[in-house]
Amino acid sequence: MKKIVFRIAAGASLIMWVATVCIWFMSYHRTFSVERHDVDLELDFPYVDIRKLAVAHGGLFYLSQFGAWRVYSIDQEVGVNWHLQSNPAEAYPRFTPYRPFRGQTNLISGGGGEGFEFKHQLVPDYQGRPFFRQTIFVIPMPAIAMISAVLPVLSLIRVRHRRTHCRRAAMGLCRKCGYDLRASPARCPECGAVSDFEIPV
Numbered sequence: 240m241k242k243i244v245f246r247i248a249a250g251a252s253l254i255m256w257v258a259t260v261c262i263w264f265m266s267y268h269r270t271f272s273v274e275r276h277d278v279d280l281e282l283d284f285p286y287v288d289i290r291k292l293a294v295a296h297g298g299l300f301y302l303s304q305f306g307a308w309r310v311y312s313i314d315q316e317v318g319v320n321w322h323l324q325s326n327p328a329e330a331y332p333r334f335t336p337y338r339p340f341r342g343q344t345n346l347i348s349g350g351g352g353e354g355f356e357f358k359h360q361l362v363p364d365y366q367g368r369p370f371f372r373q374t375i376f377v378i379p380m381p382a383i384a385m386i387s388a389v390l391p392v393l394s395l396i397r398v399r400h401r402r403t404h405c406r407r408a409a410m411g412l413c414r415k416c417g418y419d420l421r422a423s424p425a426r427c428p429e430c431g432a433v434s435d436f437e438i439p440v
C-alpha cells in the first residue's frame with residue numbers, strides 16, 4: 240500500500256515537474272495568466288474580488304484582492320468568472336505597493352529575496368479606514384521544478400537499487416556489496432550480509 244502511494248505521488252510529481260519546466264521556458268516568450276473575478280452588483284458600490292495566477296519570465300505570481308471597488312467595464316461578465324490569458328512576455332513579477340492616497344503605506348507584512356516575495360497589505364480609503372486587502376506571492380519556477388523533482392529522483396534511485404540487487408543475486412554475488420558468494424553462499428565473508436537467495440551452480 241505504501242509503495243503504491245509512493246508510486247502515484249512520484250508519478251504525479253513527475254507530471255508536475257514536466258509541466259513546470261515547460262511553462263518555465265515558455266514564460267520567457269509569453270505570459271500566461273488565469274484570473275477569477277467575483278463581482279457583487281447588488282451593492283451600491285459594486286466591488287470585485289480578484290484571484291490571479293500568472294507566470295512571467297520564470298516567476299510564478301499569485302495575487303488575491305478582496306473588497307476593492309469594481310474598476311472593470313460593466314460589459315464584462317459578472318459572477319463566477321474565469322479569464323485565461325496569454326500575453327506578450329512580461330518582466331519578472333514584482334509587487335508594487337498600492338498607495339491610493341499620498342504618503343500612505345499600507346504594508347502589513349512582507350519579505351523576500353532571491354526571486355521570492357510575499358506581501359500582505361490592507362489598503363485604506365481616503366479617511367484612513369480599512370478598504371480592501373491584497374496578498375501576493377512570487378515563487379521562482381526553478382524552485383517549483385526542484386521541489387517537484389524530489390519524488391521522481393527518489394523513485395529512480397529506488398529502481399536502480401532494486402535492479403542492482405537483483406542482478407547481483409542472479410550472478411551469485413552478495414546483494415549488499417557485490418562480493419562473489421559462490422564459495423560461501425550462506426553468509427558474505429566481506430560484509431557479513433546473510434544471503435536468502437538460491438546460489439546458481
Ligand SMILES: [Zn+2]
Pocket residue numbers: 413414415416417418427428429430431432
Ligand atoms: Zn557482502
